[in-house]
Amino acid sequence: MRKDQLHSLPHLKLIRSRLREENTPAEVLLWSMLRSKKLEGRKFRRQHSIENYVVDFYCASEKLIIEVDGSIHDSSEAIANDNLRDETLRNWGFNILRFRNEEVFNQMQTVLQKIKASF
Template sequence: MSNIGRFRRESAKQLRSNTTGPEQMLWRALKSIPVYGSHFRRQVSIGPYVADFVCLKARLIVELDGGHHADDAVAVKDECRTRWLESEGYRVIRFWNVELIENMPGVLDTIYAGLYGSPQSEAVALPTPPRPDGRPSPSRGG
């Protein structure tokens, strides 16, 4: 493993051990969403980034943003990060921490819709979606 890969994995591990209150809340709540044939993971290294929550099979990333993400420089970095992840075939859903705290059912409905198309859709086994270019997932060393 390269030094960069090792650094990203160590960063993800450190983030998992230092989760914020809203991240802990969402992590517990994600267990209530049926994800047949898969699951959510937290603090996952994907390419040059570490994503907050990921369902790899659905290629769905859920990001929680604190107040510092409203800063213009951070918002620009977030946008670049989202574009890169989307170019790799991921879908990115972002929520503000306050949104999660004030409206957990709405957040979970949005995540469910991200997995299955709408909050009213039946939860079914998730097919493995292809990446746009057919390359292996960057989270698996590709």
């Protein structure tokens, strides 16, 4: 796959759009802190596709992916899928941060500090 074909693949457009409309409350809260270059002037996108994956948040300048996970990610199958997905994306050169919904709700400053530290 060519590098210019990694992002925003057309066949995922409908999925990306639907996911933007159905953000979880934790994603909405984190997005309010990331949007409009609010965090250190970095531009983030939400529900951005890379390869055949749709990631919650993506900062192109830092090659940083941020995932916000709820209890649906706790099953052994989901953990295995997340691990495979993370490995694939890391092999493409992306850095990945994962936060639990509870962290976003209860420890937002810590979440933002961890994101800044990855810049």
